[in-house]
Amino acid sequence: MIQQLFSLLTVICSLSLLTPVKLVAAEQQKPNIIFIMADDLGYAELGCYGQTKIKTPHIDKLAAEGMKFTQAYAGSMVCQPSRSVLMTGQHTGHTAVRANDLNQLLYEEDTTVAEVLKGAGYATGAFGKWGLGYAGTPGTPAKQGFDDFTGQLLQVHAHFYYPFWIWKNEEKLMLPENENNQRGRYIHDLIHEDAKAFIQKNKAQPFFAYLPYIIPHVELVVPEESEKPYRGQFPKTQILDPRPGYIGSEDGLTTFAGMVSRLDDHVGEIVTLLEDLGIRDNTLIIFTSDNGGQGGTWKEMTDFFNGNAPLKGHKGSMYEGGLRVPFIANWPGKIAPGKTSDLQIAFWDVLPTLAQVAGTTVPSGVDIDGISFLPTLLGKAMQPKHEYLYWEYTKGKIRSRAIRQGNWKAVQNRMNQPIELYDLGKDIGETKNLAKQHPEQIKDLQQIMQQAHSEPRDFPQTLKPVGIKGYVK
Known part of the structure; x- marks a missing residue:
């Protein structure tokens, strides 16, 4: 009896010694980071931002249990430069890629958020639309800090949901079930499955999963x-x-709603996977969109759902509807639930924020425009703020630009056109151009815009335009 009691006490003591060790190890484990970015999702196409016709319960839950930003901005009003800003922490007056242009790409000297996190001991994976370098160039994910990649290198390839091949790391993964106009494999689903496999594979170490999903970008x-x-x-x-070879819909509003809901379902699957793996509490999830909701041929669709309400404009414009995006951050135990922030943030703030989350810093000699918003996420009072936010779109001789400083927003749609001025504090819909009433404000903002612009990289024009030939058939 005494011997049994002694053995029991020994086991209890052993467990009591082991438990603190496990707790310390858990506390020392760096947080995982998942950055989910929809493609062309409008500011108000989620329930938590006012959407009433499309159901997005999983993303809404992330917002309800985390923090929702109301004044968050994409890197650009179109996809390719927005992704360059996100990766480099530089706004479009400084980043390498400033337009939707197949010849603009990242070079070896560009430092990405993936490279920063990889240097901090993170496994890194990207799954979806890349757009910053095609095969054989230094701009591919493998050469910009990512260990794993499944998706499309060129943004035009990401327009198609039933291609007959896709990139998996440095190789083409053939999809014969989609050849000859067959619809055997919905490509978003394949990308999503590989993203989940990456998380599963790296569950025992800190990881950065960049999920630039292609939904709900058309084709429809x-x-x-x-x-x-x-x-x-x-x-x-x-x-x-209207483009040849693209799929449209006979019931377009239903199709679009279904696309957004499929995206929402897959966000829910990511959260469930984290819970099943026991790593949910140690994972920061950020959800956003690469620019505003779609215009042009699809303007009627976006407007039916009030997808950009109450903002002016759509994707492709420097008005709020092209730039302001949904932005949600969720981190159990770190970000208090049910919070809303009106802090003005932009994609160039993501790199320094994630670096700080990972307990590292931006390498010396790397110039960025971003400011970490981690203090806001953690409910700290000392949050540095931007003096201004700046955007430009530069492709050859074509340039448009915009700046926000406080509540003032200036827009110049072309360099030979007058600068418009809006007071977003009183006029979020940018309906009243106040340029004539405030000439001194125009002068000051114009000067800042000129200072924020650096000459773009001189890219050699070597890449021939790539259309749908060789990708879908």
């Missing part, structure tokens, strides 16, 4: 199970893509 198509819940709810509207 989604598997039937995602459309079914919305069938008959909206006016049946034919929305056909």
